[in-house]
Amino acid sequence: MAKFEFFRSSQISTDCDQCGGRVDLLKGGVCSLCRRILCYRDLHGSWLRRLLTDLGTPVVCVQCRTRPASTPHDRLIDG
Numbered sequence: 847m848a849k850f851e852f853f854r855s856s857q858i859s860t861d862c863d864q865c866g867g868r869v870d871l872l873k874g875g876v877c878s879l880c881r882r883i884l885c886y887r888d889l890h891g892s893w894l895r896r897l898l899t900d901l902g903t904p905v906v907c908v909q910c911r912t913r914p915a916s917t918p919h920d921r922l923i924d925g
């Protein structure tokens with residue numbers, strides 16, 4: 847099961863889907879809407895957002911947050 851190898855690894859890092867930079871999964875992560883793996887900057891954008899996710903707010907990346915709600919998005923999880 848290759849997909850779990852990724853999480854098992856002690857070297858938890860991968861490439862950001864947005865900027866192609868290295869993602870530290872302790873800081874960055876996966877957007878709950880678009881399911882992309884993003885670095886801290888592209889996922890949270892600010893320390894405040896990071897704090898909110900620590901408090902249980904669903905992780906939504908910068909791009910999903912700036913995208914107008916009316917824009918069709920077939921990968922939204924509810925629907």
Ligand SMILES: [Zn+2]
Pocket residue numbers: 862863864865866867884885886887888
């Ligand atoms: Zn990035």
Ligand SMILES: [Zn+2]
Pocket residue numbers: 877878879880881882906907908909910
């Ligand atoms: Zn997103």
